[in-house]
Amino acid sequence: xxxxxxxxxxxxxxxxSNLVANLAAALARAGQRVGVxxxxxxxxxxxxxxxxxxxxxxxxxxxxxxxxxxMIAATYDRASALGQCTGSVxxxxxSIKAGxxxxxxxxxxxxALLNDGFQQLSEALDLDxxxxxxxxxxxxxxxxxxxxxxxxxxIVRPDRQDFQGTxxxxxxxxxxxxQDANIVLNKVLPGMDRAVLKARAEEAFGIPxxxxxxxxxxxxxxxxxxxxxxxSPDDPYAVAVSAMAARLLR
Amino acid sequence: xxxxxxxxxxxxxxxxxxxxxxxxxxxELHRRYRDLDEGRVADYIPELxxxxxxxxxxxxxxxxxxxxxxxxxxxxEFTIQSISKPFVFGLALEDHGREAVAAxxxxxxxxxxxxxxxxLDEGSHRPxxxxxxxxxxxxxxxxxxxxxxxxLNRLLDMFGRYIGRRPKVDVAVYASERQTGHRxxxxxxxxxxxxxxxxxxxxxxxxxxxxxxxxxxxxxxxxMAATLANGxxxxxxxxxxxxxxxxxxxxxxxxxxGMYDYAGQWAYDVGLPAKSGVSGGVMTVVPGRMGMAxxxxxxxxxxxxxxxxxxxxxxxxxxxxxxxxxxxLAGGMQLPWPAPGRVAEAAPPA
Numbered sequence: 298x299x300x301x302x303x304x305x306x307x308x309x310x311x312x313x314s315n316l317v318a319n320l321a322a323a324l325a326r327a328g329q330r331v332g333v334x335x336x337x338x339x340x341x342x343x344x345x346x347x348x349x350x351x352x353x354x355x356x357x358x359x360x361x362x363x364x365x366x367x368m369i370a371a372t373y374d375r376a377s378a379l380g381q382c383t384g385s386v387x388x389x390x391x392s393i394k395a396g397x398x399x400x401x402x403x404x405x406x407x408x409a410l411l412n413d414g415f416q417q418l419s420e421a422l423d424l425d426x427x428x429x430x431x432x433x434x435x436x437x438x439x440x441x442x443x444x445x446x447x448x449x450x451x452i453v454r455p456d457r458q459d460f461q462g463t464x465x466x467x468x469x470x471x472x473x474x475x476q477d478a479n480i481v482l483n484k485v486l487p488g489m490d491r492a493v494l495k496a497r498a499e500e501a502f503g504i505p506x507x508x509x510x511x512x513x514x515x516x517x518x519x520x521x522x523x524x525x526x527x528x529s530p531d532d533p534y535a536v537a538v539s540a541m542a543a544r545l546l547r
Numbered sequence: 548x549x550x551x552x553x554x555x556x557x558x559x560x561x562x563x564x565x566x567x568x569x570x571x572x573x574x575e576l577h578r579r580y581r582d583l584d585e586g587r588v589a590d591y592i593p594e595l596x597x598x599x600x601x602x603x604x605x606x607x608x609x610x611x612x613x614x615x616x617x618x619x620x621x622x623x624e625f626t627i628q629s630i631s632k633p634f635v636f637g638l639a640l641e642d643h644g645r646e647a648v649a650a651x652x653x654x655x656x657x658x659x660x661x662x663x664x665x666x667l668d669e670g671s672h673r674p675x676x677x678x679x680x681x682x683x684x685x686x687x688x689x690x691x692x693x694x695x696x697x698x699l700n701r702l703l704d705m706f707g708r709y710i711g712r713r714p715k716v717d718v719a720v721y722a723s724e725r726q727t728g729h730r731x732x733x734x735x736x737x738x739x740x741x742x743x744x745x746x747x748x749x750x751x752x753x754x755x756x757x758x759x760x761x762x763x764x765x766x767x768x769x770x771m772a773a774t775l776a777n778g779x780x781x782x783x784x785x786x787x788x789x790x791x792x793x794x795x796x797x798x799x800x801x802x803x804x805g806m807y808d809y810a811g812q813w814a815y816d817v818g819l820p821a822k823s824g825v826s827g828g829v830m831t832v833v834p835g836r837m838g839m840a841x842x843x844x845x846x847x848x849x850x851x852x853x854x855x856x857x858x859x860x861x862x863x864x865x866x867x868x869x870x871x872x873x874x875x876l877a878g879g880m881q882l883p884w885p886a887p888g889r890v891a892e893a894a895p896p897a
Binding site for chain 2: 411412440441445469
């Protein structure tokens with residue numbers, strides 16, 4: 298059985314894609330078969346972290362949603378981006394062509410197809426984990442990704458706007474009967490009291506804080522060049538993500 | 548969900564539909580039977596013979612929430628044909644009450660085929676039930692209205708309350724029915740002979756041909772069935788389509804007479820009130836729970852849709868829906884809607 302983990306944040310810039318990529322790498326290094334789907338069709342980007350250049354991208358999630366191909370035909374094995382690793386990562390990117398983005402934003406798509414795609418991918422590749430990177434805010438594909446998730450990770454920065462918006466998402470997740478919803482506090486500054494932050498978040502949202510990730514300068518300066526945790530496995534951020542992966546594996 | 552803005556509710560409902568395992572169940576059924584190459588498309592009127600035998604749609608709507616699940620050609624329009632009969636019977640009951648209607652048409656199953664010419668009760672000269680053509684014509688004659696147009700509009704409004712939008716009449720099919728409806732014309736004149744029809748026979752026949760030529764989709768039929776399953780109230784619009792007291796009348800007659808000369812086997816196998824039509828529709832009511840519809844034009848020797856019968860039989864067995872069955876016989880799968888305690892408890896939406 299594939300465990301579907303959806304990663305969402307109410308606002309942009311919370312470090313969602315970086316977390317998905319690092320988590321995928323950590324799981325793959327632990328021997329897991331990991332699928333990653335970029336459902337952020339309005340502003341895709343995670344392919345960059347996996348070293349997939351624009352000229353390497355043929356079929357995308359868009360093609361699957363338009364009925365042009367099977368999900369598996371839009372899947373890219375990213376072993377090359379992971380170095381030595383016993384598991385694997387299979388990425389389904391969204392199209393970065395302006396015309397494709399405009400078309401899907403203007404005309405929409407049958408959101409149920411996305412669920413079919415997740416199932417196809419999980420079965421065809423016999424995945425252990427399916428990580429879903431989502432678009433910020435509330436839209437149909439995000440809600441679907443939340444609804445199908447076995448585990449939901451909501452990324453929140455220690456910021457009042459993030460807190461307010463996330464409460465909306467938590468409420469929707471509840472309406473969609475998500476059983477295992479968790480908060481991930483990200484970009485936490487060194488001086489902040491982690492215990493207080495954790496208590497405040499758990500009180501505000503009524504769901505557990507799965508991890509507290511520090512603001513990571515190394516990750517920022519890398520500028521999405523590659524997956525940070527692979528080159529700096531001892532950095533506190535990478536250590537915390539590895540611990541998250543270990544918790545997911547339990 | 549009551550306090551939340553309705554658009555959030557609709558969004559969440561849509562997502563629940565998209566991720567429900569029941570959607571896959573319907574798609575598997577569709578895959579299982581789409582290549583079932585049996586039966587023949589009806590050709591007793593020329594316009595029906597133009598239907599594509601590959602058309603195949605399955606739609607199921609929840610009685611409480613109107614949540615719609617679909618697989619295949621659920622937006623393909625077709626003429627409602629005999630599936631109109633129970634609904635017109637319902638309007639006649641509302642217009643005149645049970646006693647007056649019972650004087651014109653009975654409720655006994657005949658076991659006759661869909662194309663049987665006529666059999667009237669020897670003593671009363673009533674047609675046996677509203678599902679055979681003689682009974683349906685006698686029922687159409689009961690619809691109130693000062694003019695033909697008013698009667699037609701009342702019929703269309705009535706169907707509109709069940710569907711959630713006012714349907715249209717397919718003029719080509721209507722003209723074709725009218726031109727070739729010699730058997731129905733003879734039935735009407737025999738009824739007139741016995742004083743069971745008013746003298747405006749042609750107007751009555753016109754209304755009957757028009758009611759049969761109303762355009763619907765599998766989705767529409769599922770919503771009509773869900774409305775009956777919901778005690779007569781459309782679960783999406785909240786509009787009452789039929790007085791609550793008459794819902795049991797329609798369901799009883801559908802149960803005993805809804806599937807032509809297959810009604811007994813259907814009641815035995817599927818165990819649910821249903822109505823089929825020669826254009827390939829089958830509509831089935833699971834009281835208090837849901838409405839199901841299948842559209843597939845090829846018909847078996849009884850005049851019922853081959854794929855329609857197969858799908859309904861599978862759904863009934865799979866989910867333990869037979870009205871005299873035990874839910875524990877279901878194959879372990881859960882429907883999106885729980886079984887109600889009793890039909891009467893099915894509440895209209897807030």
